[in-house]
Every structure is written in structure tokens, then in C-alpha cells.
Amino acid sequence: MEVTRLTATDAARAARVLGEVRASVLDGRRPKPAPRPAIRESWGRTVQSGIDPDHDFRSDLLGHDEVERRRRSTRLRHILPVLREGLLSLADTTQHIMMVADADARVLWREGSPAVLRKADGQGLGIGSDWREETVGTNGVGTPLVSRRPVQVFSAEHFVRALHPWTCTGAPITDPRDGRLLGAVDISGPLETLHPATLALVDSVAKLAQAHLRDLHLTSLEQLRAVAAPVLARIGGRAIAVDQDGWTAAVTGMPYTSRVALPKSLSPGRCRLPALGLCAVDPLPAGWLIRPTAEPAPASAVTHIALDVSHARRWTVTVTDCAGSWTHELTPRHAELLYLLALHRGGRSASALADDMFGDPARTVTVRAEMSRVRRYLGALLDHRPYRFTERADVEVLLPPTPLDLLPYSMAPGVMRARRVTPGGQPWEEPALEHGDGTPLR
Numbered sequence: 001m002e003v004t005r006l007t008a009t010d011a012a013r014a015a016r017v018l019g020e021v022r023a024s025v026l027d028g029r030r031p032k033p034a035p036r037p038a039i040r041e042s043w044g045r046t047v048q049s050g051i052d053p054d055h056d057f058r059s060d061l062l063g064h065d066e067v068e069r070r071r072r073s074t075r076l077r078h079i080l081p082v083l084r085e086g087l088l089s090l091a092d093t094t095q096h097i098m099m100v101a102d103a104d105a106r107v108l109w110r111e112g113s114p115a116v117l118r119k120a121d122g123q124g125l126g127i128g129s130d131w132r133e134e135t136v137g138t139n140g141v142g143t144p145l146v147s148r149r150p151v152q153v154f155s156a157e158h159f160v161r162a163l164h165p166w167t168c169t170g171a172p173i174t175d176p177r178d179g180r181l182l183g184a185v186d187i188s189g190p191l192e193t194l195h196p197a198t199l200a201l202v203d204s205v206a207k208l209a210q211a212h213l214r215d216l217h218l219t220s221l222e223q224l225r226a227v228a229a230p231v232l233a234r235i236g237g238r239a240i241a242v243d244q245d246g247w248t249a250a251v252t253g254m255p256y257t258s259r260v261a262l263p264k265s266l267s268p269g270r271c272r273l274p275a276l277g278l279c280a281v282d283p284l285p286a287g288w289l290i291r292p293t294a295e296p297a298p299a300s301a302v303t304h305i306a307l308d309v310s311h312a313r314r315w316t317v318t319v320t321d322c323a324g325s326w327t328h329e330l331t332p333r334h335a336e337l338l339y340l341l342a343l344h345r346g347g348r349s350a351s352a353l354a355d356d357m358f359g360d361p362a363r364t365v366t367v368r369a370e371m372s373r374v375r376r377y378l379g380a381l382l383d384h385r386p387y388r389f390t391e392r393a394d395v396e397v398l399l400p401p402t403p404l405d406l407l408p409y410s411m412a413p414g415v416m417r418a419r420r421v422t423p424g425g426q427p428w429e430e431p432a433l434e435h436g437d438g439t440p441l442r
Contacts (some may be wrong), residue, residue, distance in 0.1 A: 015164070015191055018156035026053060038147060039157045042138040045146065046159045046413040048404060049134035055160050062106055062128030071108050073174065074185050076100055079209035080109065080218055083185055086205035090198070096189035103181045103313060105132040105142045116189055123162060136160055140168025140186040145313060148172050148181070148332065148409050155191045167194040169205035175318065176214040177247065178259075181313055185209070217247070224249040225289045231289060243287040246248035261377035263326045274319060274326055275379035278325065303381060305389065307338050308398040312408055319381065328377050332409060333370055339407065340414050342397045347388030356414030 021035055025043065026130045030259070035043065047203030062070075071077055080100070086113060086201065087098045097112030106407040107129050110117065131141035150171040155164050170186035185206055187198060218244060230251045236252040246262040261274045266288065272278050282289040306318040317334035319325040330338065338357050339347065348356065350371075355397030357367060375382055381393050389395050400406055403419040407414065410416070 001012060015155040019164070022053075022156045022159075035157070038143070038149075038151050039138060039146070039153070042133060042143045042151075043159055045404075045408065046133055048402070049416065051134070051137050053137070060130060061124070061126055064128075067106075067108060068283050070102055070106065073240045074102050074108070074182065075213060076102065076108065076173065079173070079212050082209045082212050083205060084111065087185070087187055087362065090187065090201065095193050096187050099131075099186045099188065101131055101141045101145075102183040103184070104147065105128075105135075105145055106130060106185070107141070108183075113189070118402055120188075136163070139163060139185050140170035140188060144170040144172045144184045144186075145181065146408060148174075150199055150206070152194075152199045154194055158348045165191055167191045169202050171196045171203045173206050173209055176210045177245075178215055178329075179333065184313070201292065220286065221247060221249045224284065227285050227288070228289065231284070235291070237282075237291065239289060239291045241284060241287060241289055249287060254292070257376050260378060261326060261328045262288075274328075274377050276376065292298075302392055302394055304394045304396065305381065306396045306398060307342050308406060309335055309339055309407055310398045310400045312400075312405060317378070319378070332407075335407060336410055336412050336415055337367075337370060337374060339397065340412075341382075341387060341389060342395050343418060345389065345395070347383070347386030349386045353387060357412045359418065361412045 017033075021033065023037065024030065024032075034040070058073075079396055083100060088094060095113045095116055097110055097116045099107050100109040101107045107125070107127055107227050110120070110127055114225060130136070133139070133141055133142040133146055136142065138153055139158060140153050143153065146302075150169075152167070152169045154167045158164055158166065158168070167190070168186055168188040170184050172184050173182045174180060185202065187202055189224050203252065204369065205346060224241060226245055231238055231254045232241060232250055235252065239251070240254065240257075240260065241250045242248050242260050242262070244262075246260040248256065248258055248260065251257075257275075260276065263271070266281060268277060268281055268283055270280055270293075276290065276292045277294045280291045280293065282291075302321075304320040306319070306320070308316045315330040315332075317330060317338060318325060336357060337353070350367050351361040353367045354363040355361040357363070360436075371382075371384070371387055381390055383386070383390050406419050407415050
């Protein structure tokens with residue numbers, strides 16, 4: 001069903017049709033027309049969370065101090081001017097509001113129509129409110145964060161009835177450096193104000209904001225490179241200058257790598273870094289000077305690798321050995337690859353991984369490029385031909401409670417097959433959808 005086409009001509013009729021679709025699904029009947037795929041998938045996830053579709057929710061708001069802390073720590077603060085310039089004119093003229101939320105779906109900024117802002121406040125949707133799908137159901141903030149694609153939610157496509165007077169259009173915002181999810185931007189307003197072009201506009205502005213972040217990153221590296229160049233010129237041996245997140249600005253005496261995995265708390269002195277070994281670390285303005293030493297790593301040491309894919313939107317790999325431990329946050333693609341390698345400890349060829357990832361054994365070039373990026377931080381802990389964790393690696397995988405929650409965004413065939421079995425390897429059957437009180441939806 002073309003929701004945007006119908007709402008463009010008759011918003012009230014579109015709302016009635018969608019209300020009938022939702023009622024059919026909740027009653028266990030096959031709806032005609034069927035809900036859009038993005039909405040159907042979101043409803044399925046929402047049901048698994050146990051949300052009452054007819055409950056008038058009130059999400060808990062973050063305190064002022066916590067909101068300010070999150071504002072200071074997120075890179076979203078750098079793109080507010082871009083989002084305002086691209087979207088606030090629409091919000092002002094169409095009685096909408098613009099909301100910017102972090103990766104936890106907490107609203108950090110809100111601007112737009114005063115009347116609509118007051119209406120949102122009346123429903124507990126103010127600054128600091130929680131828009132996760134598992135809290136408020138299908139919506140224009142939480143749903144794009146899970147699906148990682150732009151989503152428009154009109155009237156009764158919201159799973160929770162309290163949101164039916166709204167139309168919400170949101171898009172995820174990712175860090176262009178590594179694909180990490182930063183948050184989402186959303187335009188929301190009365191259902192009769194929906195415009196068919198809103199989804200394309202919000203998506204375009206989100207991409208423009210990501211491009212702005214990329215430009216800021218390149219500019220900061222250029223500034224650090226100007227500071228580090230004379231320092232590196234005086235150093236004999238190997239050295240690398242990186243920013244505070246480990247991105248390389250300049251290097252001498254060693255192969256170039258785009259990023260060095262740094263521990264969360266790095267201080268001047270000597271420490272062991274993945275792929276570089278024992279290093280001397282000195283501060284630079286907005287970065288670090290790292291000088292690897294010649295000390296070899298013990299060949300017989302057993303390394304523990306903990307791959308954490310238990311969360312819906314954040315995945316990490318933690319490496320622990322005799323020298324300590326470090327944690328690296330994973331992109332969606334790298335979380336898929338490492339999970340598949342942990343699933344197949346005997347190893348996978350490039351073509352087998354391409355089949356697992358894309359359903360196409362011929363896409364080996366993409367797989368090799370991604371594995372090259374993974375090796376930049378896991379280094380000697382991965383072998384190739386076939387790709388696998390080394391024998392001296394003790395690999396632990398931290399899984400979600402239910403298979404359906406395993407990397408829920410992923411469409412990789414290997415991951416989708418894994419969702420159909422339990423962590424113990426036993427066959428798993430998808431449960432029937434239920435209301436919050438346990439009665440079946442279908």
C-alpha cells in the first residue's frame with residue numbers, strides 16, 4: 001500500500017485504513033492491505049518487547065544534568081546547524097517539530113512549532129524522553145535506529161495508540177569514520193500535515209550532516225598533522241601520530257594504517273596496544289604520539305576474545321592477555337563478520353564468507369576488503385586462507401536472550417540462519433505473537 005500517496009490526497013481516509021490494518025493484525029486476522037514491510041518488521045519486534053498497544057505510555061525523562069552530559073559527549077552537537085538549516089523551515093511551515101536523539105533513542109534537542117512542542121510535552125515526549133522501540137513501539141526515532149534506514153510512520157502505523165494522531169519521519173545518523181550509529185533525526189507533527197517528499201528530505205539532510213562530520217574529521221587530522229610533522233621529522237625509528245580516537249594523522253618508519261585501536265582511558269607512558277605491541281605514548285594537541293618498541297610478544301600466550309553481540313545496537317570485541325585488556329566497538333559489518341568466524345572456528349574461505357554475508361559467493365573482493373580492516377585492530381589474532389581466529393585465541397560469544405535479537409538489523413544469510421537455532425545449537429521455532437497479557441495475536 002502506498003501510504004504517502006493515499007495520505008497526500010486524503011489523510012483522514014488513510015488513517016482509517018491503517019487503523020483497520022492494525023486492528024486486523026492485533027486480532028490475528030490477515031489484513032488487507034498488508035502493512036508495509038518496514039512497519040510489519042517493527043510491529044514484530046515491538047510485540048516481542050511486550051508493549052501494550054493500547055497503553056498511554058509516559059516514558060521516563062532524563063534529568064537536566066544527564067541531558068547536558070550527553071549533549072557534550074556526542075558528535076551530534078557538531079551537526080545541529082546543518083540539521084536546523086535543512087529541516088527547521090519545513091517544521092515551521094507545516095506545524096512539525098524536529099527532534100535529534102542519540103544512539104539510545106533519548107531526545108537531546110527539540111525545536112519547531114510551539115503548539116506541537118506543547119502537545120508533545122503533554123504526552124511526556126519532552127527533552128530526555130525515551131523513544132526506543134521497546135519503550136514506545138514503532139516510531140520515527142527508535143525504528144530507524146534499529147532498522148538503520150529512513151522510516152516514515154503515519155498514524156496507526158505507530159504500534160501504541162497514543163501516537164496515532166502523529167506522523168513521524170526519521171533517519172539514522174552514523175559516524176562516517178567507522179559506521180558507528182550516533183543517533184537519529186526526526187520530523188514529527190499532526191497526521192494531516194504529512195507530505196510525500198518528507199522522507200526523502202529527512203534522509204538527504206541526514207546524509208548531508210554525515211558529510212559535514214566527515215569534513216570536520218579531515219580538517220582536524222590536517223591540523224594534527226601540521227603539529228606532528230616536525231616532531232616525527234626529529235624521531236628516529238617507528239612512530240605514528242593519531243587523534244584521540246586513534247585515527248592516523250601522520251606516520252614515519254612503519255606501514256600506514258588508518259586507525260590504531262586505543263584503550264578507553266589512555267595516558268602518557270608505556271602501554272601495550274593491539275597490533276603494535278608495547279609502545280611509548282606521549283601527548284600531542286588533540287592527539288597522541290605513539291612509538292612502538294622492539295619487544296616481541298610471547299608466542300605461546302593464550303588470548304581471550306569476548307565478542308559481545310548481546311545488544312540490539314552496540315557490539316564490541318574485548319581482547320584480554322597477560323598484558324591487560326582492551327575493547328573495540330564494532331561496526332555492523334564487522335560484528336557480522338566476527339560472529340560468523342566465531343560460529344565457524346574451523347575457518348571460512350573468502351567465497352564462503354561472501355555467501356554467508358551476501359548470499360553471493362562471487363563477492364570476495366568486498367569480503368577481503370572488510371577483513372583487511374578487521375585485521376587492523378585484531379592483527380595476529382586472525383589467520384587467513386581460510387579466515388579464522390588463531391588457535392591461541394580463546395573465543396567467547398555473548399549472545400542475546402533470544403535468537404531473534406541476534407544482530408536484528410542484519411540481512412546476512414549466515415546470521416539469519418543462526419537466528420533459527422538456540423545458543424546451544426538446538427532447533428528453535430518462532431513463537432506466536434502475543435498481546436502484553438499473553439493472548440495470541442495470530
